[in-house]
Amino acid sequence: MKYLSEFRDEEIVRTLLNKIRKCVTKPWNIMEVCGGQTHGLVRHGLLQMLPDQIRMIHGPGCPVCVTPVSLIDKAVELALEHDVILCSYGDMLRVPGSTLSLQQARAKGGDIRILYSPLEAVSIARQNPNREVVFFAVGFETTAPANALSVEQAYRQKLKNYTVLSAHVMVPPAMEAIMSDPDTKVDGFLAAGHVCTVMGLSEYVPLVEKWKMPIVVTGFEPVDLLEGIYMVVSQLENGEYRLENQYKRVVGKDGNRQAVDLVKSVFEYRDREWRGIGEIPMSGLFLAQKYRDYDATLKFGPLKERISEDSGCLSGDVMKGKIKPHECPHFGKGCTPEKPLGAPMVSSEGACAAYYNYATQESTE
Amino acid sequence: MNKSVKVELNCPAPVNEFDSITIGHGGGGKLTQNLLKSGVFSLLDNEWLREQGDAATIQLNGKTAFSTDTFVVSPLIFPGGTIGDLAVNGTVNDLAVSGAKPQYLSLSFILEEGLEMKLFQQILHSIRDACEEADVKIITGDTKVVEKGKGDQIFINTTGIGEMHSKSKMGMNRIKKGDAVLLSGSMARHGITIMSKRNGLEFETKLNSDTRPLHRICLELIDTFGSQIHLMRDPTRGGVANVLNEIAEQTGKGIQLNEKVLPVEDEVAGACEMLGLDPLYVANEGLFVAIVDAEIAEECIELIRKWEYGSSAVAIGKVTEDHPGKVVLHSAIGGRRVLAQATGELLPRIC
Ligand code: SF4
Secondary structure, three states: OOHHHHHHHHHHHHHHHHHHHHHOOOOEEEEEEEEEHHHHHHHOOOHHHHOOOOOEEEEEHHHHHHHHHHHHHHHHHHHHHOOEEEEEHHHHHHHHOOOOOHHHHHHOOOOEEEOHHHHHHHHHHOOHHHHHEEEEEEOOOOOOHHHHHHHHHHHHOOOOOOOEEEEOOHHHHHHHHHHHHOOOOOOOOEHHHHHHHHOOOOOOOHHHHHHHEEEEEEEOOHHHHHHHHHHHHHHHHHHOOEEEEEOOOOOOOOOHHHHHHHHHHHEEEEEEOOOOOOOEEEEEEEEEEEHHHHHEEEEEEEEOOOOOOOOOHHHHHHOOOOOOOOOOOEEEEEEEEOOOOHHOOOOOOOOHHHHHHOOOHHOOO | OOOOOOOOOOOOOOOOOOOOOOOOOOOOOOHHHHHHHHHHHHHOOHHHHHOOOOOOOOOOOOOEEEEEHHHHHHHOOEEEEEEEHHHHHHHHHHHOOOEEEEEEEEEEEEEOOOEEHHHHHHHHHHHHHHHHHHHHHEEEEEEEEEEEOOOOEEEEEEEEEEEEEEOOOOOHOOOOOOEEEEEEOOOHHHHHHHHOOOOOOOOOOOOOOOOOOHHHHHHHHHHHHHHHEEEEEOOOOHHHHHHHHHHHHOOEEEEEEEHHHOOOOHHHHHHHHHHOOHHOOOOOOOOOEEEHHHHHHHHHHHHHHHHHOOOOEEEEEEEEOOOOEEEEEOOOOOOOOEEEEOOOOOOOOOH
């Protein structure tokens, strides 16, 4: 933990806050794209420490929050009606589907297992040759390589009982969608550090050019976040727009080529629906032709019945930065982590849950 | 610092000819008798069990504390303990933080058909050792067997009785503004140890659970400081944050914590970072929170630190009249955030 402590140093934090205060003269809206960053801002109490002119907007960066209801319904259907062993990351369990969440499906007897890695799911498939094993693959570019690897492994081992229900989404197309929205208020972005560890920086260059706004690739610790904010604000104040990398200690320019190649060989990009936001062109990962035997939606067919997902949740507006979580009329009333109306109240990375759990001054007063 | 668990597998008498539990062991007949006699009674032997009556008779003096808890942990054996010592220490500690000296326990098993006899023996041995360490007697109990698939190998219920310390004057209504909030050791060790052994989540750690009895420390605190100890609680499931939230909610007072001094071992903190969990919400076993008069806070800490299990005791915050009903954490970098009550199961995050 020594490694982290220097990024949580009170002195450095104070110095950075002073630098931001000195630099800022106008109000700016900065979107942190990643849910991990939202979590960091709230967990360390950073939001109230920032000068009033800086308004942080919480982006669509929680993969759980943007997974469409139809995919959750499909996962529930697989677990309950096809008797598969459904493996998932923990966060997915509480997200409401149109009738049940996976947690409720588990209580109804579904064999639903929480895993930390899709490779674990491959070994479960190997150990249970008579059962179908489905990995519910959610996440951004960060979790995609491990998932691609699991498909690769299953392919090489000629496993016949392993498939993937892919809900993978990509961050840059979502940023593009946010900027294309005429109502958008975003002046600059903190891009998600982890995502760039894998994908590198190149995808952000066209965004910076097209929308003429600063993007700073940023980490998750208090010092990272403040440094990232400072870098965005100083560009904005100087009328500049550049791609900068605050997270150099982790993110290299080219990312992890091997991981990118693996993802690109196993998956292909297609249009994908985002919960609360709608369809975003070329933003989803689907299994490539060569691996179609490992596609759960092909093997088990499409969702039987699609139920409307209108719960009154305003997650789209939250994720596009149009409202803050506590400005949603359901926040803390009809919608709490115990009884969530929408996904952002469920996942630990979700903006509504982050606000609710760590209820900042801003959201409680 | 860690308690070493003595687990011997050489049972003093042969259990019986079965190597796993069968439905017959719960039938109340000869098999049940054999199981109890050779397995349970011989290990936990005392005058009450020898009687084998339908109820044990005891003599109680003065005010008595009474507590029950059921243990369903998985895995059954984990670094630093078993479901058996957890079941003993859990109830012992519930009595301890209530200000009582734990004396007698009941012990009930729900066994699933197919439970390996060797494993059951190992758990029984750990129960015996925990009773010896805590100086409590098991005086009554029950065993039921359920069909395969209807239980998770073994569930244990313990109920305990203890004599209240005459100087104990604890209660929510005694908590007042300015009181110090003390923690007897570092957080989240048990929860993280168990999680590191869970299917699909396994990760390497040298951690041990902190299952252990706390009554000696708790009783000495009450003996020394009497009514100045305002409340004690053991933050097991739900962690320190939930216990403090309950206190804030029930008293209508605020609790202010200082993140900088919160004791978390490096390895635990690392695992929490990795899993995206907040150590304040992770389960503990051998830990207690005490709310005490600010005047005696320093002396209390000194006293707790003299004990093996209390060597890292520390004051983590205070009771305030600001933000009534809420627990507010002053973050290490100078920010503030409200610590809310956690929701249900702790789920590791995705990336
Ligand atoms: S508070 Fe609940 S209903 Fe409102 S946007 Fe957040 S998740 Fe949706």
